[in-house]
Amino acid sequence: MNGYQGKLLIADLTKSTLTDEPLNEKYARDFIGSTSLAARYLFDMVDEKTDPLGPDNPLILMPGLLNGTSGPSVSRWGGATKSPYTGHYGDANASAWFGAELKNAGYDGVILKGKSVKPVYLNIKDGVAELKDASHLWGKDTYKTQEEIKKESGDNRIQVACIGPASENLVLYGNIISEYGHCLGRAGLGCVMGSKKVKAIAVRGKIKLPMHDPERFREAARQAMTEVKEGFLSMIMHETGTAGWVDGAISYGDGPTKYYTAATLPEATRISGATQVEQYQTDSTACYSCPIRCRKILQIKEGKYLYDRVEGPEYETLIAWGAMMGLDLDMSTAVYFNEMCNAYGFDTISSGASAGYAFYLYHLGVITEKDTGGLKLTWGNIDAAIELVHQIGKNQGFGAILAGGTKRMAQKYGRPIGEAVQTKGLEFPMHDPRAFHSMGLVYATAARGADHNKSDGYNIDGGTGHPDLAFKITDRWADDKAEMVERSQNWRAVCDSIGICHWAIIPVALITDMINASTGWNTDLDQLLKAGERAFQLQRSLSCKLGITAKDDVLPELAMRPIPDGGQEGHVPNMEKMLPEYYALRDWDSATGKPSKKRLESLGMPEIAASIGAK
Amino acid sequence: MAKIHINFIGPLRVILGTQTVTVNVKSIEEARDYVEVHYGPVYEKKLKSMGVNKRQSIWDNSIFLLNGRNISQLDEPVLKDGDKLDLMLLVAGG
Numbered sequence: 163m164n165g166y167q168g169k170l171l172i173a174d175l176t177k178s179t180l181t182d183e184p185l186n187e188k189y190a191r192d193f194i195g196s197t198s199l200a201a202r203y204l205f206d207m208v209d210e211k212t213d214p215l216g217p218d219n220p221l222i223l224m225p226g227l228l229n230g231t232s233g234p235s236v237s238r239w240g241g242a243t244k245s246p247y248t249g250h251y252g253d254a255n256a257s258a259w260f261g262a263e264l265k266n267a268g269y270d271g272v273i274l275k276g277k278s279v280k281p282v283y284l285n286i287k288d289g290v291a292e293l294k295d296a297s298h299l300w301g302k303d304t305y306k307t308q309e310e311i312k313k314e315s316g317d318n319r320i321q322v323a324c325i326g327p328a329s330e331n332l333v334l335y336g337n338i339i340s341e342y343g344h345c346l347g348r349a350g351l352g353c354v355m356g357s358k359k360v361k362a363i364a365v366r367g368k369i370k371l372p373m374h375d376p377e378r379f380r381e382a383a384r385q386a387m388t389e390v391k392e393g394f395l396s397m398i399m400h401e402t403g404t405a406g407w408v409d410g411a412i413s414y415g416d417g418p419t420k421y422y423t424a425a426t427l428p429e430a431t432r433i434s435g436a437t438q439v440e441q442y443q444t445d446s447t448a449c450y451s452c453p454i455r456c457r458k459i460l461q462i463k464e465g466k467y468l469y470d471r472v473e474g475p476e477y478e479t480l481i482a483w484g485a486m487m488g489l490d491l492d493m494s495t496a497v498y499f500n501e502m503c504n505a506y507g508f509d510t511i512s513s514g515a516s517a518g519y520a521f522y523l524y525h526l527g528v529i530t531e532k533d534t535g536g537l538k539l540t541w542g543n544i545d546a547a548i549e550l551v552h553q554i555g556k557n558q559g560f561g562a563i564l565a566g567g568t569k570r571m572a573q574k575y576g577r578p579i580g581e582a583v584q585t586k587g588l589e590f591p592m593h594d595p596r597a598f599h600s601m602g603l604v605y606a607t608a609a610r611g612a613d614h615n616k617s618d619g620y621n622i623d624g625g626t627g628h629p630d631l632a633f634k635i636t637d638r639w640a641d642d643k644a645e646m647v648e649r650s651q652n653w654r655a656v657c658d659s660i661g662i663c664h665w666a667i668i669p670v671a672l673i674t675d676m677i678n679a680s681t682g683w684n685t686d687l688d689q690l691l692k693a694g695e696r697a698f699q700l701q702r703s704l705s706c707k708l709g710i711t712a713k714d715d716v717l718p719e720l721a722m723r724p725i726p727d728g729g730q731e732g733h734v735p736n737m738e739k740m741l742p743e744y745y746a747l748r749d750w751d752s753a754t755g756k757p758s759k760k761r762l763e764s765l766g767m768p769e770i771a772a773s774i775g776a777k
Numbered sequence: 778m779a780k781i782h783i784n785f786i787g788p789l790r791v792i793l794g795t796q797t798v799t800v801n802v803k804s805i806e807e808a809r810d811y812v813e814v815h816y817g818p819v820y821e822k823k824l825k826s827m828g829v830n831k832r833q834s835i836w837d838n839s840i841f842l843l844n845g846r847n848i849s850q851l852d853e854p855v856l857k858d859g860d861k862l863d864l865m866l867l868v869a870g871g
Contacts, residue, residue, distance in 0.1 A: 397829045398866055402788040409787030410865050413842050436787045624840060729845065
């Protein structure tokens, strides 16, 4: 099967068996790769009764279609599971090098099933897999784990995806880290891996990927590489990385501050991408096959925490463990937060938001030092926030409550659910819908819960959407976003399934050229968008199968209160207008939230329609 | 004529090597001309050094806030002394 290695590795951890299974060609053709394809497999394997931390819940990890090829910026890979954090569909995407190496090691994906009795790690080299003892790694942070495995293998180019102590301790939003901080960040995929006692997956390989027309692929990839190298967005992202958005967030009011109750903290500019470049950057580095090199290498020579060479934090973490708690950070401390969260291995977005909620409750007097174990959670208290990182990572003390997330915190303290700034159990990323109304729709409708990666509507509103997709761009506070959000979600699903970085703006003609040359398909933009919609509707159907209904497509009340100061200027998205318009475009039932039978059948999914009782 | 402060935010500050410039202009259009004339060459040179060969205008690739307000929401703004015009490049977060 051109473009694929043609097989998955099935690891049954209960039986300690490893089996190769042929890749389902129809699934691959319909869903292409990464989270889209993983979701299709997952649909068959879980239901409402599946215990997310039980042996019957699989963890499925898959590379994007073009991982491992010479295409530009084709580094993205993903995973899917029944989330222990939200209780329904969970997926996550990552970059760096693991996805490409998994493909080079001979596989289109790995499915972890069952539970091991003792800690193990999965080692895959050139199509040969084995389960190795990981008892000496258990308890180690994600950095040490990777170092140790590389040392054991004698090969520094081995790629490792691992969990840290957080997932070992079953922190519900524990994540999976590869290459020192690049993670399947959200929804608790790491926690599932920890429940199976799998510490890591190590991959290495040089197995050639079969291609339909290698010569044509090389030419298309060469042209695409030039486009990315010369692209304007590439240049900006190279210059300041995602941290470059911090200054934009301040201006637009996009960065949540003091748990969604204040204008974006102006002092956050001290840790912005521009400041990183001007004062701390010594180098940059890249993900697999990427000419953009948006990842910053910093040297921190002043402050409490010194680093000779460290990767700079991304935007989300800078705000989540920063302005969210009103923390006025220097770069040293901002980097420390990032390093600690990555070392423990947990989602910086959900954890930062949960910590922010704790500060908010303390501010209201709902909780006191009696509840926090003596911590004074006053806005701006950096030391208290640092202590919370450690407690969350160990799932101990007051941190154990935060490790359950904002929804569980609201329930525990008898607070209105509208105070937990999440949808479907997953906290908002650090883009406020009051700054960009499209994000309200994005968060309300994403299958896994609030998810900025399923559509960066704020980017499109700001003018950095893909020019070939002809997105309808209107003012950031307009309430006519349904069409743009729907189209951009479909396109994002395509990009994720192919494995292309969101910052690489490659002409669609070259993308289809690369896909067709690799696989022998005859695809075009319309077919790709249909595949994107298929993936999106499949993920939605899976969420519905696992208990989500239309009632869950709501934004929390606290995040809908107007903030007159700063960049938001008192605006609030009109969800009463936008959501029904969106539902109509997606053909979702207004009560059940399920896609219609007609829509699912038009996308080639009659069995999905039957399975969820779509009408 | 108004004496306004043009602030270059984030990546634009890094590329131009300047954070703020104070200018006397009559209108937003004049502010635009000033930026393109005085900073356009630096911008173009920097972009070329980074491999971006297509010509780019600072103004056309920026977003603007006048005194913190979205400029597209203002009807023909009349500038006055002390006004702040923030220019930011269209940039993506993560």
